[in-house]
Amino acid sequence: MAVNAEQRGPSGEGMWQRESRARHFRERAIKIVLAACAYVSVLTTFGIVFVLLFETVNFFREVSIVEFFTSTTWSAAFANPQFGILVLASGTLLTTLIAIAVALPVGLLAAIFLSEYASPGLRRWLKPALEILAGVPTIVYGYFALTFVTPLLRETILPSMTIFNALSAGLVMGVMIIPTIASVSEDAIHAVPRSLREGAYALGATKRETATRIVLPAALSGIVAATILGISRAVGETMIVAVAAGNLAQLTANPLESVQTMTAFIVQVASGDTPTGSLTYNTIFAVGSTLFVMTLILNIVSYVFVRRFREAY
Amino acid sequence: MPRETFQRELDQLVEEVVELGREVESSLGTMVEALQGQDGEIAKREIGVDSRFKERGAEIDEECMVLQARQAPVARDLRLVYTVQAVTNHLVRAGTLCEHICHAIVETGGADQDSDLSATLSEMARGARSLFGEGLDVFESRDIDRARDLEAADDKVDLLYSEAMNLVVNPNKEESGSPEWRVRAALMVHYLERIADHGVDVGGRTVFLVTGERMESAMRQYRERRIDSDED
Amino acid sequence: MSEVSGERSGIGRDQGDQPSPAPKTEALGMKTENLSAFYGAFKAVTDVDMEIRPNKVTALIGPSGCGKSTFIRCLNRMHEVVPNAYAEGCVKLGDRDIYARDTDPVTVRRRIGMVFQKPNPFSKSIYENVAWGARINGYRGDMDELVERSLKRAALWDEVKDKLKKSGFDLSGGQQQRLVIARTLAVEPEVILMDEPASALDPVSTQKIEDTMAELKERYTVVIVTHNMQQAARISDYTGFFYIEHMNDPGRLWEFDETDKIFSSPNRKETEDYVTGRFG
Numbered sequence: 077m078a079v080n081a082e083q084r085g086p087s088g089e090g091m092w093q094r095e096s097r098a099r100h101f102r103e104r105a106i107k108i109v110l111a112a113c114a115y116v117s118v119l120t121t122f123g124i125v126f127v128l129l130f131e132t133v134n135f136f137r138e139v140s141i142v143e144f145f146t147s148t149t150w151s152a153a154f155a156n157p158q159f160g161i162l163v164l165a166s167g168t169l170l171t172t173l174i175a176i177a178v179a180l181p182v183g184l185l186a187a188i189f190l191s192e193y194a195s196p197g198l199r200r201w202l203k204p205a206l207e208i209l210a211g212v213p214t215i216v217y218g219y220f221a222l223t224f225v226t227p228l229l230r231e232t233i234l235p236s237m238t239i240f241n242a243l244s245a246g247l248v249m250g251v252m253i254i255p256t257i258a259s260v261s262e263d264a265i266h267a268v269p270r271s272l273r274e275g276a277y278a279l280g281a282t283k284r285e286t287a288t289r290i291v292l293p294a295a296l297s298g299i300v301a302a303t304i305l306g307i308s309r310a311v312g313e314t315m316i317v318a319v320a321a322g323n324l325a326q327l328t329a330n331p332l333e334s335v336q337t338m339t340a341f342i343v344q345v346a347s348g349d350t351p352t353g354s355l356t357y358n359t360i361f362a363v364g365s366t367l368f369v370m371t372l373i374l375n376i377v378s379y380v381f382v383r384r385f386r387e388a389y
Numbered sequence: 390m391p392r393e394t395f396q397r398e399l400d401q402l403v404e405e406v407v408e409l410g411r412e413v414e415s416s417l418g419t420m421v422e423a424l425q426g427q428d429g430e431i432a433k434r435e436i437g438v439d440s441r442f443k444e445r446g447a448e449i450d451e452e453c454m455v456l457q458a459r460q461a462p463v464a465r466d467l468r469l470v471y472t473v474q475a476v477t478n479h480l481v482r483a484g485t486l487c488e489h490i491c492h493a494i495v496e497t498g499g500a501d502q503d504s505d506l507s508a509t510l511s512e513m514a515r516g517a518r519s520l521f522g523e524g525l526d527v528f529e530s531r532d533i534d535r536a537r538d539l540e541a542a543d544d545k546v547d548l549l550y551s552e553a554m555n556l557v558v559n560p561n562k563e564e565s566g567s568p569e570w571r572v573r574a575a576l577m578v579h580y581l582e583r584i585a586d587h588g589v590d591v592g593g594r595t596v597f598l599v600t601g602e603r604m605e606s607a608m609r610q611y612r613e614r615r616i617d618s619d620e621d
Numbered sequence: 622m623s624e625v626s627g628e629r630s631g632i633g634r635d636q637g638d639q640p641s642p643a644p645k646t647e648a649l650g651m652k653t654e655n656l657s658a659f660y661g662a663f664k665a666v667t668d669v670d671m672e673i674r675p676n677k678v679t680a681l682i683g684p685s686g687c688g689k690s691t692f693i694r695c696l697n698r699m700h701e702v703v704p705n706a707y708a709e710g711c712v713k714l715g716d717r718d719i720y721a722r723d724t725d726p727v728t729v730r731r732r733i734g735m736v737f738q739k740p741n742p743f744s745k746s747i748y749e750n751v752a753w754g755a756r757i758n759g760y761r762g763d764m765d766e767l768v769e770r771s772l773k774r775a776a777l778w779d780e781v782k783d784k785l786k787k788s789g790f791d792l793s794g795g796q797q798q799r800l801v802i803a804r805t806l807a808v809e810p811e812v813i814l815m816d817e818p819a820s821a822l823d824p825v826s827t828q829k830i831e832d833t834m835a836e837l838k839e840r841y842t843v844v845i846v847t848h849n850m851q852q853a854a855r856i857s858d859y860t861g862f863f864y865i866e867h868m869n870d871p872g873r874l875w876e877f878d879e880t881d882k883i884f885s886s887p888n889r890k891e892t893e894d895y896v897t898g899r900f901g
Contacts, residue, residue, distance in 0.1 A: 271737055273702075274735075275741040277730055279757070280730045290743055293743075293744055293745070392897070392898045395898075463897055464897050
């Protein structure tokens, strides 16, 4: 392959072009393979969205869209069904709020500790250990909530709590997303250049002043992204709420009672013997679409936020 | 070694200076010959060298300026460029004085002379020329140990200077030479003394080039060092 | 703190005077004795004895990796910020050993400010960048006035006076570096350490920083690490040459003298080879 001295000169031109053509072909081939892989995933996504929308449209042929967004009753499986998405949304909102209330402070403080205070050795094993938490199957969390957290709370401070309740599910969900928030925030905090910290130290700032007033603001966009990622996971979380929150579709703000989230409803219908094409069957697509739109909005908000507040450092 | 181009330019600069110096030295040789024989014809050969030396000196000066602008020399490089400029100045000035003397020889060709003074002049001229040559040798070889000897040689020229001046002021009664020649001779004595000084200065500049110290303090050190080594 | 401050009062000293023409103010000098710096088991710099004269600019030069940056970071205990890094020996600000057991590195760094190679403004407004350091150090005076005075001393005021609320990142690299200098001045240190402050800047910005430095020494003691020898020659009064004789040796202070001497006739051959570019 090597072009040696004899092959150079006018007679070498042909060589060059042939080799160039062969290489050109290989370049094109690899590009096509790569593009195909990229398009497969994009097309799959579009396919899913298309099916969702198609079935959702079917659903709204039979159910008023106004009723869907305003009714305060959800009784999809009953003889005279009512479809108030607010009921399921409230369940999702309640468990998510509880989860974030747990995960944000704990995750953020853990991230600050890991990045700013932990020794490199400690950080080296503590961060992977934290990330392992994220790998625990959520069904395990669900039974942990049902068989450990709920009895514990009932026996100690909240005897009035029902067996299936939003609080336990939310708390355990919070524990579940701590690693997400902590890990992503830690990455953001760690990515703040050392020069910025040193700049603060050089002015006589203490470690705490530097961490809270220089490093955290600089990492804000990353922290917000981490939080939104956590919220997305909480909103989309299924098994914990299906197992521990009770699947009772009621509009309530009381965390001690049972609730049904949108995901839990989908599981309930999908795992039952609902005939394909029936109205009840179609509801899961309507709920799925709502869920999809919610997560989409969260992702867009996070994207916009990250873009607007990104620090050049 | 990095900065090879720069180093080459510096080396070339030094070469040009030495070349100029050798030419001045050769003019001085002619001058000595002319003075010894009171030969206006020989002296005439050196009329006009001055402007040539000055031109060469200006060229070297310009090269130094360009080098400083482009290469921003420091430390030994800076000392070299600085020394080259100073040495060139000494060389050109010695050349100018040489031409003055030759002029004087040409113009007083047929005049009556004082033979004692004439002899002293010749001796002085030889001393000045050899001092100048040695100063140039020191610069070329950067052998600053030899710079010490220059001062001793200069002392000898200074002695001749006093002697010559004495003869100018107290002329020999029998053959005192023409007044015009006498005045010219006084000037030549002065010029020769200056040429010798330029030679010593070239050596002194070289000491600065090598050690970074001025001649006077360097000389003091060398004297002290010699005493030390004698005691060993 | 009060022992360190010497004849000057704290942060609000000479509050109210006009920044220009800057009246000369006595700063404190520094001195190191047998200073060695380590990264874990690796000794980066060994046995540096240096006297840093007050109200003078001291430049530190030398080949890459010879320990000059490490050394300058020891002067305000910034070196130990790096994990496992530590220093041995004595560093004095005035008469006070800043490595003494009862000395808090945070107070040391307020007295001995630092400007880094890469401009590192905070993700705050220009105004806040300057005010922040003074505020955390408990400055109680007129903040607007302090910000203006500091920016003027850093020769940045005219360029930013109409956009103080804008982010520090909106400035050019050279302006950012002067903002960092202003931020350092706002804390009113005795000594300003600069670690290659102009190496990332264009020639015009570099020139402005250099001009600023000439004025800074009227009120502060300045130490600057630079790879640019002409810069050292232009701006400094004293120059220290750091050098490593053999591979894996720690860096040493090879020669320290007046800048005029270092750049006209240094005493050691290695220094001369380095400043004339014949190194290696």
